[in-house]
Amino acid sequence: MADITIPERIPITLVVNGERRALEVVPWTTLLDALRDRLELTGTKKGCDHGQCGACTVLIDGRRVNSCLTLAVMKDGAEITTIEGLAKDGTLHPLQQAFIDHDAFQCGYCTPGQICSAAGLLAEGRARNADEIRELMSGNLCRCGAYPNIVAAIEQAMSRS
Amino acid sequence: MNAYVGTSTSRVDGRAKVTGAAKYAGEFAADRLLHGFVVEASIARGRIVRLDTSEALKVKGVVDVLTHEHRPPLADKDEAWKDEVAPEKGSPLRPLYDNRIKFNGQPIALVVAEDWETAKFAATRVRVEYEQEAFATDLESERGKAKKVDQPHKPRGDAAAALARAAVRHEADYVIPTEHHNPMELFATTAVWNGSGGLTVYDKTQGVQNVQKFLCSVFAKKPDDIRVISPYVGGAFGSGLRPQHQVVLATLAALALKRSVRVVLTRQQMYGLGYRPMTIERVALGARPDGTLDAITHEAIAVTSRYEDFSRNDTGWAEQLYKSPNSKFAHKLVDLDVSTPCDMRAPGAATGVCALECAMDELAVALQLDPVELRLRCYSDRDQSEGLPYTSKQLRECYARGAEAFGWSRRNPASRSMRDGKELVGWGMATGVWEALQMPVAVRIVLTANGHAEVSCAASDIGTGTYTIVAQVAADALGLPIENISVRLADSTLPQAPVEGGSWMAASSAHAVLGAAEEIRWELACLAKAMPGSPLADLDAANVTLTDGMIVNNDRRGAAVSIADVMRHSKLERIEKEKLNQFAEDKSHARNTHSAVFAEVKIDEELGIIRVTRIVNAVAAGRILNTKTGRSQIMGGVVWGIGMALHEETVMDHRFGRIMNANIAEYHIPVNADVHDIDVIFVDEPDDRINRMGIKGLGEIGIVGVPAAIANAVYHATGKRIRRFPITLDKLLE
Ligand code: FES
Ligand code: FES
Numbered sequence: 001m002a003d004i005t006i007p008e009r010i011p012i013t014l015v016v017n018g019e020r021r022a023l024e025v026v027p028w029t030t031l032l033d034a035l036r037d038r039l040e041l042t043g044t045k046k047g048c049d050h051g052q053c054g055a056c057t058v059l060i061d062g063r064r065v066n067s068c069l070t071l072a073v074m075k076d077g078a079e080i081t082t083i084e085g086l087a088k089d090g091t092l093h094p095l096q097q098a099f100i101d102h103d104a105f106q107c108g109y110c111t112p113g114q115i116c117s118a119a120g121l122l123a124e125g126r127a128r129n130a131d132e133i134r135e136l137m138s139g140n141l142c143r144c145g146a147y148p149n150i151v152a153a154i155e156q157a158m159s160r161s
Numbered sequence: 162m163n164a165y166v167g168t169s170t171s172r173v174d175g176r177a178k179v180t181g182a183a184k185y186a187g188e189f190a191a192d193r194l195l196h197g198f199v200v201e202a203s204i205a206r207g208r209i210v211r212l213d214t215s216e217a218l219k220v221k222g223v224v225d226v227l228t229h230e231h232r233p234p235l236a237d238k239d240e241a242w243k244d245e246v247a248p249e250k251g252s253p254l255r256p257l258y259d260n261r262i263k264f265n266g267q268p269i270a271l272v273v274a275e276d277w278e279t280a281k282f283a284a285t286r287v288r289v290e291y292e293q294e295a296f297a298t299d300l301e302s303e304r305g306k307a308k309k310v311d312q313p314h315k316p317r318g319d320a321a322a323a324l325a326r327a328a329v330r331h332e333a334d335y336v337i338p339t340e341h342h343n344p345m346e347l348f349a350t351t352a353v354w355n356g357s358g359g360l361t362v363y364d365k366t367q368g369v370q371n372v373q374k375f376l377c378s379v380f381a382k383k384p385d386d387i388r389v390i391s392p393y394v395g396g397a398f399g400s401g402l403r404p405q406h407q408v409v410l411a412t413l414a415a416l417a418l419k420r421s422v423r424v425v426l427t428r429q430q431m432y433g434l435g436y437r438p439m440t441i442e443r444v445a446l447g448a449r450p451d452g453t454l455d456a457i458t459h460e461a462i463a464v465t466s467r468y469e470d471f472s473r474n475d476t477g478w479a480e481q482l483y484k485s486p487n488s489k490f491a492h493k494l495v496d497l498d499v500s501t502p503c504d505m506r507a508p509g510a511a512t513g514v515c516a517l518e519c520a521m522d523e524l525a526v527a528l529q530l531d532p533v534e535l536r537l538r539c540y541s542d543r544d545q546s547e548g549l550p551y552t553s554k555q556l557r558e559c560y561a562r563g564a565e566a567f568g569w570s571r572r573n574p575a576s577r578s579m580r581d582g583k584e585l586v587g588w589g590m591a592t593g594v595w596e597a598l599q600m601p602v603a604v605r606i607v608l609t610a611n612g613h614a615e616v617s618c619a620a621s622d623i624g625t626g627t628y629t630i631v632a633q634v635a636a637d638a639l640g641l642p643i644e645n646i647s648v649r650l651a652d653s654t655l656p657q658a659p660v661e662g663g664s665w666m667a668a669s670s671a672h673a674v675l676g677a678a679e680e681i682r683w684e685l686a687c688l689a690k691a692m693p694g695s696p697l698a699d700l701d702a703a704n705v706t707l708t709d710g711m712i713v714n715n716d717r718r719g720a721a722v723s724i725a726d727v728m729r730h731s732k733l734e735r736i737e738k739e740k741l742n743q744f745a746e747d748k749s750h751a752r753n754t755h756s757a758v759f760a761e762v763k764i765d766e767e768l769g770i771i772r773v774t775r776i777v778n779a780v781a782a783g784r785i786l787n788t789k790t791g792r793s794q795i796m797g798g799v800v801w802g803i804g805m806a807l808h809e810e811t812v813m814d815h816r817f818g819r820i821m822n823a824n825i826a827e828y829h830i831p832v833n834a835d836v837h838d839i840d841v842i843f844v845d846e847p848d849d850r851i852n853r854m855g856i857k858g859l860g861e862i863g864i865v866g867v868p869a870a871i872a873n874a875v876y877h878a879t880g881k882r883i884r885r886f887p888i889t890l891d892k893l894l895e
Pocket of ligand 2: 105106107108110111141142144145396
């Protein structure tokens with residue numbers, strides 16, 4: 001029996017945090033694995049790999065997306081912002097600062113996803129109060145149970161933006 | 162000086178966590194890193210008769226497939242596999258050891274490839290044939306086979322007779338299902354091969370030294386050969402107390418292939434690790450008409466695996482809470498063909514106190530007494546099992562402050578009496594209790610002449626805030642700004658620490674820091690005294706404080722010398738001290754934390770939808786080192802309590818002995834929209850007996866009592882008593 005071969009690698013370019021990154025990936029590589037394993041951007045987390053937890057949330061062309069449900073080859077040329085790209089010149093993004101101020105995390109594992117998701121939420125402009133934040137942030141699980149502090153942090157960032 | 166202890170200092174590791182800089186076990190890079198993917202057994206009991214890896218090996222990029230027939234040597238004695246927290250009785254699981262299958266989901270092979278996707282794909286090409294044996298996974302159908310385990314709580318009086326003559330009696334079974342920890346981080350290990358045969362193992366664990374010793378014993382390695390590091394842990398809640406499969410497999414593969422290997426479990430595979438065991442709790446209470454208790458009996462029947470006896474104290478908590486002249490407790494286990502359960506947040510208490518507190522609520526209804534009033538009438542000032550007073554117990558204050566904040570006095574005692582629009586409103590309460598434990602921990606402090614200090618210890622921070630409280634205690638004891646303190650944790654080469662669990666790490670690490678800081682202070686004071694013309698020349702070296710970079714005489718605050726001057730004059734670049742702190746044994750007092758939990762639920766009766774709209778948790782847990790991170794810990798516990806009450810249940814298909822909802826879409830945990838107002842109150846509880854700083858720990862107490870308070874609120878709202886958790890809408894609609 002012949003060796004079982006896996007599909008050919010395909011060259012793509014991703015614009016990650018403003019930087020053009022060329023890489024070759026097999027078609028079944030998710031954007032999440034490309035970021036973590038290939039580009040060594042491990043700030044984006046894997047909590048389920050099935051679109052169930054939100055830990056892998058990144059911003060693609062400004063919209064929040066579960067990167068584990070996104071194949072890297074489908075995003076050739078896309079602009080991707082990860083948690084590593086939110087602070088500018090050493091100054092934290094208002095959401096990052098608000099998360100620290102309100103202790104909106106414990107273990108920190110869901111946190112990059114929460115913050116990217118919150119950034120997407122603010123850009124959507126759909127959430128007007130705490131109840132709407134809760135509802136629209138419910139795709140991002142936090143097993144440490146930091147939810148009330150996450151809501152408070154987002155409210156702080158919302159009021160200052 | 163307390164510039165930091167007791168304040169709401171923000172987490173010192175906060176910046177690393179919000180910027181993505183914090184690295185977790187599966188994120189450390191290594192040269193020519195290989196990736197392992199686990200193949201699991203698909204039967205519940207039996208043996209492997211054929212394991213064919215030939216097709217998997219043909220996949221381009223696969224380097225090897227390790228199995229029980231193809232692997233480096235593993236220890237063959239049970240003792241070698243017993244880690245620091247392994248159950249006393251039993252024979253721990255040995256991954257890839259032989260052809261025996263003990264549970265569905267047991268790891269049986271590791272496919273190792275150049276990249277993760279290839280390993281994952283090739284794992285589907287491993288063919289396994291089994292010889293199946295009869296198995297059992299259902300606690301309820303096997304209940305008759307329960308075996309009794311030793312219990313610390315001896316019976317008092319004659320509970321059976323007292324129950325028989327009780328004026329008011331309540332007796333019922335409460336069933337708590339199996340639950341899984343589901344930390345957000347997947348269990349992962351990166352074993353880095355460092356050429357000479359040694360390994361640096363980045364592991365998701367609550368105890369690096371436990372894992373290090375375990376690996377050395379399983380792989381017959383010398384202590385210097387293996388170093389275990391775990392700077393950040395993405396939650397664990399007990400699941401990381403024992404070394405898990407992935408660390409054995411990654412190490413095994415690295416040793417076999419002489420290369421670095423990473424193994425990350427999938428979410429589904431994590432359901433083959435430990436869990437909170439399903440438990441049937443039978444509670445009987447006998448009361449006099451005045452609302453005092455004459456008898457308490459509590460029997461728990463819990464799941465364990467067929468290969469290890471895991472049990473915790475479910476039943477004894479009434480001894481701490483409620484006065485009764487007669488009591489009897491029993492803990493029983495049923496052996497099933499499942500993996501061994503393990504500690505999960507407040508093990509024993511989360512379940513046992515849940516049953517006790519639901520039973521107390523039912524008794525209050527039977528006695529037509531307010532539930533808080535019943536608890537006050539039964540209030541015990543002593544731990545009855547040993548007849549001991551408490552180092553401190555501000556539980557009465559918890560009831561008072563919690564009730565006040567909640568508005569409990571406005572409660573209409575009749576069930577179904579309160580409404581908000583079309584929703585029924587229910588108010589319920591419960592008591593919480595946990596132990597205040599403390600363990601030996603060592604800490605090293607290196608103070609440098611530039612006014613910085615590095616504090617290091619092998620303890621873990623699993624999100625509990627250890628980095629932060631260690632920095633706070635050190636900053637205060639050394640009189641330095643917290644920015645000048647750097648904390649290193651969770652490296653097996655650092656000073657000794659036990660696993661992080663049981664709520665003992667705050668007290669244990671804080672006192673170790675204090676001890677090491679005092680040695681530094683003593684040395685500085687001695688040096689300062691000896692300086693020519695020193696204003697501290699006549700000083701008692703034990704009677705100084707370090708503050709704002711100065712060594713100050715406690716009796717004459719004006720007499721002070723700067724630390725920098727002393728070190729410069731003594732030609733010292735650094736002062737290093739390591740101190741192992743041991744707590745004096747004190748058997749004269751019981752040590753516990755307590756809480757009073759008040760819950761409001763709103764229920765849409767037509768749809769059965771339950772919302773927990775408010776929780777007040779009033780906690781008495783000694784001195785709170787950090788009100789911000791402490792509040793978060795209690796809040797997290799409350800969220801867990803909401804999950805336990807309404808959502809969490811691992812569902813087994815007993816025809817296959819296989820878990821049906823092994824993911825986090827169908828295993829429900831609370832999401833943001835499920836959590837509303839949580840009010841955490843820390844009741845003042847000075848305690849100079851328990852330890853010098855009066856610390857008790859907060860990791861567990863937050864969950865205890867919460868599920869019962871919610872269940873009692875559901876009864877108050879609807880008049881329906883659901884004794885089988887979680888309380889899902891189908892049970893309300895029945
Ligand atoms: S890892 Fe993508 S949603 Fe969980
Ligand atoms: S902070 Fe731990 S899971 Fe959210």
